[in-house]
Amino acid sequence: MIVELNGREVELEAGATVADAARAAGIDPERRGIAIAVEGEVVPRRQLAAVRLEPGQRVEVVEAIGGGAPDRSDGRPASGLGPERFELGGREWGSRLIVGTGGFRSHGDLERALVASGAEIVTVALRRVDPASEGTLLDVIERRDLFVLPNTAGCYTARDAVRTAHLGREAFGTDWVKLEVIGDDRTLLPDATELLAAGEELVEAGFTVLPYASDDPVLARRLEAIGCAAVMPLGSPIGSGAGIRNPYNIRIIVEAAGVPVILDAGIGTASDAALAMELGCDGVLLASAVSRAAEPERMAAAMRDAVAAGWAARHAGRIPTRLHARASSPEEGLAELT
Amino acid sequence: MSEGTNGARGADLLVVGAGLVGLGCALEAAAGGADVLVVDAGGVERASEVAAGMIAPVGEASWGEEGLLAAALDSARRWPEWARRLEERGGEPVGYRRCGALHVALDRDEAAELRRYHELHSELGLESSWLAAGACRRLEPGLSTDVAGGFEAPGEAEVDPRVALAALRSACAAAGVRVRAARVERVLTGGGAARGVALDDGVEIAAAAVLLAPGARLSALCPPGSEVPVRPVKGEIVRLRARPGEEPCERIVGSERVYIVPRAGGEVVLGATVEDRGFDLRVTAGGVHELLREAYRAVPEVAELELVGCAAGLRPTTPDNAPAIGWTEVDGLMVAGGHHRNGVLLAPFTAETVAALLRRDEVPAAAASLSPRRFAASGARS
Ligand SMILES: Cc1cc2nc3c(=O)[nH]c(=O)nc-3n(C[C@H](O)[C@H](O)[C@H](O)COP(=O)(O)OP(=O)(O)OC[C@H]3O[C@@H](n4cnc5c(N)ncnc54)[C@H](O)[C@@H]3O)c2cc1C
Numbered sequence: 265m266i267v268e269l270n271g272r273e274v275e276l277e278a279g280a281t282v283a284d285a286a287r288a289a290g291i292d293p294e295r296r297g298i299a300i301a302v303e304g305e306v307v308p309r310r311q312l313a314a315v316r317l318e319p320g321q322r323v324e325v326v327e328a329i330g331g332g333a334p335d336r337s338d339g340r341p342a343s344g345l346g347p348e349r350f351e352l353g354g355r356e357w358g359s360r361l362i363v364g365t366g367g368f369r370s371h372g373d374l375e376r377a378l379v380a381s382g383a384e385i386v387t388v389a390l391r392r393v394d395p396a397s398e399g400t401l402l403d404v405i406e407r408r409d410l411f412v413l414p415n416t417a418g419c420y421t422a423r424d425a426v427r428t429a430h431l432g433r434e435a436f437g438t439d440w441v442k443l444e445v446i447g448d449d450r451t452l453l454p455d456a457t458e459l460l461a462a463g464e465e466l467v468e469a470g471f472t473v474l475p476y477a478s479d480d481p482v483l484a485r486r487l488e489a490i491g492c493a494a495v496m497p498l499g500s501p502i503g504s505g506a507g508i509r510n511p512y513n514i515r516i517i518v519e520a521a522g523v524p525v526i527l528d529a530g531i532g533t534a535s536d537a538a539l540a541m542e543l544g545c546d547g548v549l550l551a552s553a554v555s556r557a558a559e560p561e562r563m564a565a566a567m568r569d570a571v572a573a574g575w576a577a578r579h580a581g582r583i584p585t586r587l588h589a590r591a592s593s594p595e596e597g598l599a600e601l602t
Numbered sequence: 603m604s605e606g607t608n609g610a611r612g613a614d615l616l617v618v619g620a621g622l623v624g625l626g627c628a629l630e631a632a633a634g635g636a637d638v639l640v641v642d643a644g645g646v647e648r649a650s651e652v653a654a655g656m657i658a659p660v661g662e663a664s665w666g667e668e669g670l671l672a673a674a675l676d677s678a679r680r681w682p683e684w685a686r687r688l689e690e691r692g693g694e695p696v697g698y699r700r701c702g703a704l705h706v707a708l709d710r711d712e713a714a715e716l717r718r719y720h721e722l723h724s725e726l727g728l729e730s731s732w733l734a735a736g737a738c739r740r741l742e743p744g745l746s747t748d749v750a751g752g753f754e755a756p757g758e759a760e761v762d763p764r765v766a767l768a769a770l771r772s773a774c775a776a777a778g779v780r781v782r783a784a785r786v787e788r789v790l791t792g793g794g795a796a797r798g799v800a801l802d803d804g805v806e807i808a809a810a811a812v813l814l815a816p817g818a819r820l821s822a823l824c825p826p827g828s829e830v831p832v833r834p835v836k837g838e839i840v841r842l843r844a845r846p847g848e849e850p851c852e853r854i855v856g857s858e859r860v861y862i863v864p865r866a867g868g869e870v871v872l873g874a875t876v877e878d879r880g881f882d883l884r885v886t887a888g889g890v891h892e893l894l895r896e897a898y899r900a901v902p903e904v905a906e907l908e909l910v911g912c913a914a915g916l917r918p919t920t921p922d923n924a925p926a927i928g929w930t931e932v933d934g935l936m937v938a939g940g941h942h943r944n945g946v947l948l949a950p951f952t953a954e955t956v957a958a959l960l961r962r963d964e965v966p967a968a969a970a971s972l973s974p975r976r977f978a979a980s981g982a983r984s
Contacts, residue, residue, distance in 0.1 A: 314826075369664055369665075369666075369667075369923065370919075370920075370921060370922055370923040371833070371919075371921040372921035372922045372923075373666070375921070400833070400878045400879070400880055401878055403833075504711075558665040558666070558722075559665065559666065
């Protein structure tokens with residue numbers, strides 16, 4: 265039987281399954297981070313070994329990462345990017361919005377919100393999700409072909425965070441980590457000294473480190489200096505929805521940074537996300553604002569548009585603010601009334 | 603091997619799973635005259651043994667879950683009568699108590715969040731009243747002085763699910779339901795219809811109809827064409843005991859991160875974590891710590907109680923958090939599963955729906971949106 269595999273014709277035995285086809289392409293179908301589509305429909309992981317192929321069918325095996333923006337199933341292109349490309353960790357991305365997967369009321373809500381957000385990168389708490397088991401939110405992420413950014417949420421010491429990052433590397437096969445070291449569980453504010461220590465160790469070990477940090481310009485500089493791939497200052501405490509409390513600091517961080525700046529934590533509503541982009545951030549990471557909204561899918565779409573709008577406004581050359589009015593209609597050539 | 607070779611008699615209805623859902627359905631079917639056989643694997647994986655036992659449609663109400671709420675309200679109304687019938691049939695107490703619930707905020711932030719829920723209750727027409735801090739503490743004097751306000755839902759109730767299960771077992775036995783301890787390997791199908799089940803030791807049992815109610819294991823047992831996406835959502839609880847006069851609260855007390863359920867006999871249950879960890883039943887230090895810490899924050903007196911034990915269970919959960927109850931695309935195959943956080947609450951409603959379908963009678967109106975077929979359109983989802 266001949267099928268079309270990633271654009272090439274290959275010979276498979278009659279009755280071959282989707283999993284067999286992946287192996288024929290030299291890809292382990294069990295591996296996380298890949299997705300397989302038959303005639304454009306992604307086949308759920310647990311059915312890969314059950315779904316049989318028909319002669320002539322078109323099979324695509326895709327890595328969930330790299331290779332530009334994946335085609336979203338709703339057909340909407342990632343909008344508002346403009347000519348400026350978004351590079352993070354040595355890769356190019358089609359969306360500047362990163363979404364956290366915690367706090368959703370159901371997997372249905374999670375999946376619809378992720379699609380509506382247009383995000384390509386999603387964060388997953390290593391402490392809360394066991395990558396080895398079926399039936400977790402990783403199934404949703406895989407089905408939607410998203411890039412998993414493991415985070416170290418729930419870690420209070422550098423050692424704990426480093427260990428957790430190493431576990432993540434093994435489990436997810438990725439060197440990327442969103443590094444979180446929390447100071448206390450009432451404010452969930454980052455512990456700057458533990459963060460630096462853990463960051464240094466992980467960069468040394470070859471990780472792509474994205475540190476969740478306070479909105480402190482000096483700390484941001486230090487994090488960049490030790491080799492972090494981005495700096496991710498908070499707008500306000502995690503889950504507070506209090507927006508960006510110190511826009512001046514965010515501007516100072518942006519001005520000095522040679523790596524992408526991603527506003528992480530505190531976003532409550534769409535204008536917060538737009539403001540982050542207007543302040544010059546390269547991206548926004550949010551979770552609760554969407555997951556705990558009454559309508560997560562709708563809020564996710566709003567965030568997607570807000571990030572795009574803020575980015576476009578930042579680059580469209582805004583007018584200066586002035587104290588007095590300046591008429592927008594021309595004053596010359598008006599009829600003179602006497 | 604096939605039916606009869608080792609004495610395995612067939613049945614009109616074969617139920618897989620002896621949790622509250624499976625046994626409840628078995629009882630109602632037997633009461634309707636069917637010859638019912640329940641097959642259950644036993645072991646530790648039975649959410650019904652771990653549940654806190656709240657019958658709490660108001661406390662569970664959330665956005666975008668109107669179908670589930672309708673079923674919850676229907677079932678909560680059925681509970682008192684159902685409990686009475688179980689007691690009558692099996693002769694054992696069920697321990698249903700309409701104790702009410704009080705959900706409190708422990709600071710201003712939590713109060714704003716809780717008010718949002720209270721406003722949702724008002725929109726949905728649910729019985730819920732907002733109380734200032736002082737009024738909360740007059741209802742439950744054991745509450746921390748940090749309380750900043752809360753809502754009371756006086757209609758909420760509770761049962762001890764282990765007591766209810768025992769009562770249900772007796773009622774089933776009295777109604778002639780047979781129970782067999784064995785693990786079902788798969789559903790036998792032929793000509794597009796369910797014919798019975800195969801056990802893991804190779805024994806096959808024939809049945810005119812099969813009902814799958816195996817809790818978190820539902821997805822794996824659904825034959826092709828009837829897939830229902832159910833995943834395990836782990837929850838840990840802590841069990842405490844109060845001596846007479848030591849009860850920390852009269853009603854269910856909930857805060858943002860914990861609920862405290864007092865039982866008639868002095869047991870007090872703290873629940874529950876919500877963890878996406880697959881089929882994992884380990885109780886963790888962190889889970890227990892959080893439950894104890896948060897309970898202590900809300901009602902400091904819990905520190906005085908005896909620590910009896912901890913347990914973890916797996917909530918059977920669908921992508922929309924609502925259960926799947928009814929016939930599947932495979933003839934003769936029904937499912938009753940995916941009850942998530944509400945299997946105790948929804949037990950009578952589920953049993954009535956299944957019994958009505960077997961009788962070819964009208965089902966409760968709220969069952970209309972809960973057919974397992976709703977997942978067929980979107981493909982297998984977990
Ligand atoms: C911590 C926690 C707290 C909860 N609190 C509440 C609450 O307050 N109120 C509420 O309404 N709900 C609550 N729930 C939810 C409730 O426990 C479940 O929704 C409900 O128990 C599900 O019942 P069930 O009969 O479907 O499954 P289970 O009780 O899990 O029973 C399934 C049975 O099927 C058997 N089985 C599985 N596979 C097979 C097989 N292949 N062959 C044979 N037998 C098999 C198992 O051994 C088990 O006995 C809670 C759940 C948890 C985990």
